[in-house]
Amino acid sequence: MYKVCDFIIDLCEKGKASYADARIVEMNYESLTVKKGELSGIENSISKGVGIRVIVNGAWGFASTNDLSEKSLRKNVELAISIGKASSHLIKQKVRLTEDKVYQDTWSSPYILDPFNVTWEDKVGLLMDCDRILSQDKKIVDSKAYMSFSKEVQWFVSSEGARIKQQILRSGGGMSAIASNGNEFQRRTYPASFGQYYQGGYEVIQGFKLLENAENTRKEAIALLDAPQCPSGKKDLILHGEQLALQIHESIGHATELDRVLGLEANFAGRSFVTLEKKGKFKYGSKLMNIVADPTCPMGLGTYGYDDDGVRAERFHVIKDGVFENYLGNREFAHTVNETHSRACNRAQGWMHIPIVRMPNLSLMPGEGTLEEIIADTKDGLIVDTVKSWSIDQYRYNFQFGMEAGWVIKDGSISHMVKNPTYQGITPEFWGSMDRVAGFSEWKLNGVPNCGKGQPMQVAEMSHGCSPARFKKVEIGIMR
Amino acid sequence: MSLTYQDRIKEKRDLSKKIIDIAKEFVPFVFVMINSGKDALTRFGENEITQNVSQEITGAEILLVKDKKVSKVSLDDLSKENIKMVIEKAATLLEFQEDQEHIPDFPIDEIIENENLNWDKETASVSPEKRSEVVKGFVKKCKENKLLASGTVSDVVNSITLASSKGLFAYHEYTRGEFTATAMDDDGYSGWGSISEKSYDINKINELQENIVKKAILSKDPVEIEPKEYTVILEPAAVSDLFLFLSYVGLSTQGYYLGTSPFSNRLGEKILSEKLTITDDFSHEQNPGFPFDFEGVRKKSLEIVNKGILNRLPFDLKWAEKKGKSSTGHGFPFPNTMGPLCGNLVIAPGESSMEEIISSSKDALLITHFHYTNIINPNDITITGMTRDGVYKIKDGKITNSVKNMRFTESVIKALNNIEAISSDQVFQSAFFGGGFVLPALKINNFRFSSKTDY
Numbered sequence: 001m002y003k004v005c006d007f008i009i010d011l012c013e014k015g016k017a018s019y020a021d022a023r024i025v026e027m028n029y030e031s032l033t034v035k036k037g038e039l040s041g042i043e044n045s046i047s048k049g050v051g052i053r054v055i056v057n058g059a060w061g062f063a064s065t066n067d068l069s070e071k072s073l074r075k076n077v078e079l080a081i082s083i084g085k086a087s088s089h090l091i092k093q094k095v096r097l098t099e100d101k102v103y104q105d106t107w108s109s110p111y112i113l114d115p116f117n118v119t120w121e122d123k124v125g126l127l128m129d130c131d132r133i134l135s136q137d138k139k140i141v142d143s144k145a146y147m148s149f150s151k152e153v154q155w156f157v158s159s160e161g162a163r164i165k166q167q168i169l170r171s172g173g174g175m176s177a178i179a180s181n182g183n184e185f186q187r188r189t190y191p192a193s194f195g196q197y198y199q200g201g202y203e204v205i206q207g208f209k210l211l212e213n214a215e216n217t218r219k220e221a222i223a224l225l226d227a228p229q230c231p232s233g234k235k236d237l238i239l240h241g242e243q244l245a246l247q248i249h250e251s252i253g254h255a256t257e258l259d260r261v262l263g264l265e266a267n268f269a270g271r272s273f274v275t276l277e278k279k280g281k282f283k284y285g286s287k288l289m290n291i292v293a294d295p296t297c298p299m300g301l302g303t304y305g306y307d308d309d310g311v312r313a314e315r316f317h318v319i320k321d322g323v324f325e326n327y328l329g330n331r332e333f334a335h336t337v338n339e340t341h342s343r344a345c346n347r348a349q350g351w352m353h354i355p356i357v358r359m360p361n362l363s364l365m366p367g368e369g370t371l372e373e374i375i376a377d378t379k380d381g382l383i384v385d386t387v388k389s390w391s392i393d394q395y396r397y398n399f400q401f402g403m404e405a406g407w408v409i410k411d412g413s414i415s416h417m418v419k420n421p422t423y424q425g426i427t428p429e430f431w432g433s434m435d436r437v438a439g440f441s442e443w444k445l446n447g448v449p450n451c452g453k454g455q456p457m458q459v460a461e462m463s464h465g466c467s468p469a470r471f472k473k474v475e476i477g478i479m480r
Numbered sequence: 481m482s483l484t485y486q487d488r489i490k491e492k493r494d495l496s497k498k499i500i501d502i503a504k505e506f507v508p509f510v511f512v513m514i515n516s517g518k519d520a521l522t523r524f525g526e527n528e529i530t531q532n533v534s535q536e537i538t539g540a541e542i543l544l545v546k547d548k549k550v551s552k553v554s555l556d557d558l559s560k561e562n563i564k565m566v567i568e569k570a571a572t573l574l575e576f577q578e579d580q581e582h583i584p585d586f587p588i589d590e591i592i593e594n595e596n597l598n599w600d601k602e603t604a605s606v607s608p609e610k611r612s613e614v615v616k617g618f619v620k621k622c623k624e625n626k627l628l629a630s631g632t633v634s635d636v637v638n639s640i641t642l643a644s645s646k647g648l649f650a651y652h653e654y655t656r657g658e659f660t661a662t663a664m665d666d667d668g669y670s671g672w673g674s675i676s677e678k679s680y681d682i683n684k685i686n687e688l689q690e691n692i693v694k695k696a697i698l699s700k701d702p703v704e705i706e707p708k709e710y711t712v713i714l715e716p717a718a719v720s721d722l723f724l725f726l727s728y729v730g731l732s733t734q735g736y737y738l739g740t741s742p743f744s745n746r747l748g749e750k751i752l753s754e755k756l757t758i759t760d761d762f763s764h765e766q767n768p769g770f771p772f773d774f775e776g777v778r779k780k781s782l783e784i785v786n787k788g789i790l791n792r793l794p795f796d797l798k799w800a801e802k803k804g805k806s807s808t809g810h811g812f813p814f815p816n817t818m819g820p821l822c823g824n825l826v827i828a829p830g831e832s833s834m835e836e837i838i839s840s841s842k843d844a845l846l847i848t849h850f851h852y853t854n855i856i857n858p859n860d861i862t863i864t865g866m867t868r869d870g871v872y873k874i875k876d877g878k879i880t881n882s883v884k885n886m887r888f889t890e891s892v893i894k895a896l897n898n899i900e901a902i903s904s905d906q907v908f909q910s911a912f913f914g915g916g917f918v919l920p921a922l923k924i925n926n927f928r929f930s931s932k933t934d935y
Contacts (some may be wrong), residue, residue: 029554033817038581041813044570045554045561049537061608062533066556079534085606087532090616091526124578141738144817180739184859200605258800264525265639266630267662267672269866270851273935314589352535391854393866398887398933402856420857424887424931455632456519456535476887478856478864 005070005157008052011077013159017054017084019097021158023308024050025351026086030116031148034127037135048407049351056084058094062354072229097331098342101309102160106306108167110298111201115171118202123147126210133214134177139222143179145171145214146195147205152350162310170301170461171204172197172447175214179221186224186419188404190217193387194244197447198299220405223417230406230421232477235382237423238374238470240438243403244364245446245464246387251427252284252291253359254453255396255463256318257345258329260357262336270394273427274324277338277453282324285431288469291319293328295344295360295375300448302362302462303348308355311344318362322431328359349458356454361445361464367437371468374436381409382476384421394467400424400478414432422478430471438467482605484596488639489651492516495558498644499540502564502606505646510645511543511586513774513813517638520535522611525630527619532608543814544570546749548579553816581714582799591650591772598654598768606635606657614659616682618689622663623884625698631661635680640770648776649805654768655676657686662869663696668935669882670697672848672869674717678768678912695829695848695870702882703873707929710845713837713874717849719827721865721908722892723917729858730892731784733793733810736820736887737803742860742893743790750788753899755830758785760794760810760822766908766918769824772809779809784822788897796820823915830920832904837901837923839877844923846872850888862891864931866933889930898925 005022012020026048033040049066050073061084063076116122127145134143149171156164174195178187190213198204239247259270275283284291295304295313304313309331317325327337331345347358364463374384389402406421407414445463452459483491494884496512503510512584516538523531539556544567553570611633622629624835639653659678664670673692675684714722725854730751735741743751752758761781762769773799783791795803798821810820838846853865867885875881910916 033815035817039578040817042567042573042577043554043815044573046566047539047556049556053829059529060532062531063534064533066537066539074537083532083608086612087522087529089609089612090529090619092528120577128578142738153663156570178738178740182739185740193826216777227883241827262526263628263630264530265659266525266664266670267626267632271668277647324506330553343907352534352537354531356531376627389854389856390866391864393850393885393887393933393935394851394868397933397934397935398866400856400887400931414679455523455634456533459806475931 001155002163003159005155008050008077009157011074011456012054013080015077017056017081019055021053021156022041022050024155025349026153027350028116028151029148032123032127033036033144033146034131035144037131038143039124048352051348051351051354052080054080054084054355055095056081057088059084059091060095061087064352072393080098091224095332096335098340100331100341101164101311103306103310104163105305106165107152109169109199109303111169113202115202116151130175130210130214134175134218137183137218139179139225140177140218141185142178143176145175145210153348154307158310158312163308163413164310168199168304169201170197171202172202172449173208173340175210175217177218177221179225181225184225184468186221188217188221188224189386190468192446194450197301197449198445199301199303200299206299224405224419227417227419230477231270231419234473235476236378236470236472237474238378238381238383238468240468242446243386243387243401244466245400245448246390248291248362248464248466249448250390250392251361251396251399252318252466254325255427257357257359258327258333258337261327262333269453273395273397276337278324280325283322283447284319284324284428285322286434287322288434288437289319289322290317290365290432291362293318293360293362297361297465300361300445300463301449303358304464307344307346308348309342309346311342313344313360324446328357330357333357347460349460353456353458356458359462361463361465364437366440366443366467368439369436371438371442372440374468374470375409375414376468378409379411382421383409385409397427399427403448420421421476423474423476425474425479430474431472433472434469435472436470440467448476489592492639492641492651493649496509496641499542499559499563500643500645503542503567504543505520506567507544507546512540512643513856514641517636519634519636520606521632521634522608522615523617523632527623528613529615529631541813544574544575544752545583545677548583549574549577549607550580550583551577573731574669582798582801585774586644586646588647589650589727589776589778589780591755593652593771599679600655603635603655603657603679611850614685615701616685618661621689621693623692624699626664627665627693629661629663634658642643642772642776644776650772650776652770652772656768659688661689662691662706663692663702665696669699669702670869671699676908682735698872698879699870699882702884704932707886707932709926709928711841711843711925712927713841713844713846713920713921713923714850716849716907716909719919720911720917721850721853722895723825723919725855725861725863726892726896726913727825729861731822732819733795733799736793740858748792751789752785752788752896754788755899755902756788756896757828759783759826760824760828762824764826764918766906767826769822773811774813775807775811777807777809782808794820794822794867822838823911826918827920829904829906831904832901834903834905834921837903837921838874838879841923842876846873846874856889862889863892864889885933885935886929887931888928890928895924895927897905899923900925
């Protein structure tokens with residue numbers, strides 16, 4: 001594949017590109033779903049193509065194709081160059097890339113069991129067994145168990161001399177049960193709303209203990225039907241797992257992506273309230289708030305050796321002791337925040353898309369104590385579980401989330417389950433109200449396998465690590 | 481030299497035959513879907529071009545069926561050797577699969593539209609320079625008014641081909657010229673608009689650009705108001721969010737029969753305002769809908785809601801068989817866990833123009849569109865989202881000032897039962913799976929806002 005990349009770079013240089021890179025990506029994907037006792041089919045997909053990125057006259061051009069014939073490659077290099085020339089007529093200044101170190105390297109995500117070698121009997125059998133347990137009640141009107149795996153191999157070559165081969169294996173899955181009493185329905189999922197995913201092999205699926213958790217998933221879906229509605233008003237809110245991960249993702253991750261801050265997403269995803277003058281001084285949240293970007297974190301969905309600029313991944317603080325420190329950036333935008341090297345956050349979906357600023361794994365660092373201690377320390381609160389609904393404004397400022405289930409806390413212990421819990425807040429006020437973060441023993445990664453951004457839309461994966469945290473006097477029960 | 485319509489069809493017929501011939505060595509029945517297209521997009525922000533891309537792909541999804549076992553593979557390396565290797569592997573896997581309860585009885589048909597129905601030759605070959613010119617025009621207008629321009633200009637050229645070993649061949653191709661943009665002042669207040677049609681109409685784009693700039697100017701110095709219930713006039717882009725969730729949750733046939741739709745067991749009953757008549761009509765002149773669904777069944781135009789009464793539901797092959805009906809051509813690619821859905825809704829227009837609706841309103845808010853709308857409670861289709869790019873106060877029939885953005889939390893069912901007026905103009909709004917909705921503006925009473933923001 002390097003030979004094909006070299007051929008492309010040579011053509012780009014002959015076409016007067018001042019910079020060029022070629023990224024060939026080969027993706028193998030497999031998914032299995034069992035729905036209401038029926039195997040909905042096994043899907044396999046194989047995709048291979050190349051993305052060609054050039055700087056011509058100081059402007060970017062990009063063309064991608066899955067036709068790797070010489071004729072097609074020549075056509076697409078020409079196209080990328082003509083696009084760069086067209087762009088150069090309307091730019092304020094020429095693209096300035098940081099002078100980061102150039103690497104020739106290989107990198108692979110570790111795994112134990114290759115899921116593509118696990119027998120179909122084992123995979124389908126597990127899903128069938130889960131689905132059977134999920135649906136063992138007349139009130140369950142729909143059930144689903146699923147798993148999927150992807151193996152992505154990428155060759156990256158740049159005109160600066162970079163030659164990097166990376167392989168990433170991702171595995172994940174989950175299950176859901178929908179209960180109905182004729183008047184309403186409630187859904188419960190495990191281990192996360194859209195499944196849980198990690199970098200790793202089939203050992204990831206084994207670690208979920210799907211079978212052992214199917215009965216509880218079914219029972220909680222049914223229990224929600226008779227549970228009272230979530231009360232309205234202000235209560236202390238305990239977030240953990242997937243929901244706290246989503247809170248980090250939406251109100252910190254996207255808010256600190258430098259392309260948004262610079263206005264490049266203004267017409268679509270929006271801008272950010274974390275404007276440039278806030279770097280190094282804005283109080284984002286309480287002193288307990290330490291947010292770290294870490295694309296080197298083992299098993300994270302946003303873990304890589306090098307980003308799609310060819311820059312080596314690095315760990316850094318985005319927020320330290322509650323104060324905003326660093327944006328998520330790339331080689332192109334580093335100079336806008338007076339940085340001389342890239343933060344290695346430029347990633348593309350597959351071969352088809354141009355790299356854009358993407359959050360890597362972004363985590364809330366652990367504090368002290370346990371969830372049990374936090375609950376015991378809460379007089380009037382609510383603990384919620386599993387993402388159901390999310391919405392945040394175009395500045396990443398006003399948000400509202402809904403979860404599958406909640407439990408009211410009274411005088412230090414859990415009182416009862418409630419349905420349709422929601423909460424709403426303003427980002428810095430909300431993070432400013434965080435007064436407890438549990439310790440490392442309860443810290444875990446939560447995968448986001450479906451983050452959409454950009455035009456044309458790209459989907460990226462990342463993880464958010466966190467241990468349970470408490471937020472004081474949060475507005476809950478919004479929909480009532 | 482570019483290919484003629486007949487050449488393009490032949491090219492896809494030959495490719496599908498190649499795949500079917502290889503697959504038939506391994507299985508008795510093969511169903512193929514070929515997606516082929518190019519998406520070229522110029523993106524701009526802060527009054528300059530920030531991203532400019534061209535993406536092309538031809539890929540195939542292949543269903544292999546043997547007895548009651550099904551395996552599906554997708555690939556985009558369509559060399560004979562690779563197709564054979566992939567199919568051989570997928571066919572081997574069939575042995576390990578459990579029987580399917582339901583395998584669609586795919587039709588035998590030939591569906592080919594008239595040439596140029598949804599295809600524009602010029603849009604199929606737009607240069608990056610032409611897109612740059614469109615951007616330049618908008619940036620100039622924005623700069624003249626001390627505004628920042630952002631948005632995209634894109635051209636999409638696509639075709640979908642379905643074929644089976646039993647004799648199905650269906651081909652649909654389309655082009656889209658799209659422009660969407662925001663004009664924003666230094667304080668972040670803005671105007672927005674979008675257009676998506678078979679071809680670029682520069683006059684329409686220019687008119688839209690002027691309107692976006694006007695709305696941005698009108699958005700300056702917004703006033704903060706308290707979140708509560710207001711009478712709202714939703715422009716079509718805002719209306720589309722309501723109908724997306726209505727279609728996906730409320731008008732889902734699978735949801736209807738599983739009991740997860742709030743309209744379950746309510747066929748023939750009044751579910752929405754009597755002012756509302758909703759059809760699913762791929763053939764509407766503003767709709768770029770396919771004439772067939774992803775199972776190869778010819779699409780029917782359906783009157784889903786007649787004057788507020790739930791009239792009928794869409795069907796695919798699976799749900800038609802389960803309920804003893806015929807497919808209406810609303811199936812999605814196999815395996816489909818969502819069931820049949822309406823992807824080409826058309827809301828019947830009202831009698832008043834937008835201007836008349838505004839001038840007859842004593843006290844209302846005019847909403848441009850919503851941001852990041854999502855469902856909170858499917859039981860009554862309660863959704864939430866933020867207003868965006870222009871909220872305007874209307875007093876005694878006139879727009880008096882802009883107001884700051886607010887978050888709404890409202891039941892779609894309640895909102896669509898509180899319709900006071902429907903505009904006579906309709907526009908196409910992109911929705912999902914290559915479809916979209918043809919929508920008027922709606923005036924809705926008692927629309928609930930739940931919180932405010934500083935922006």
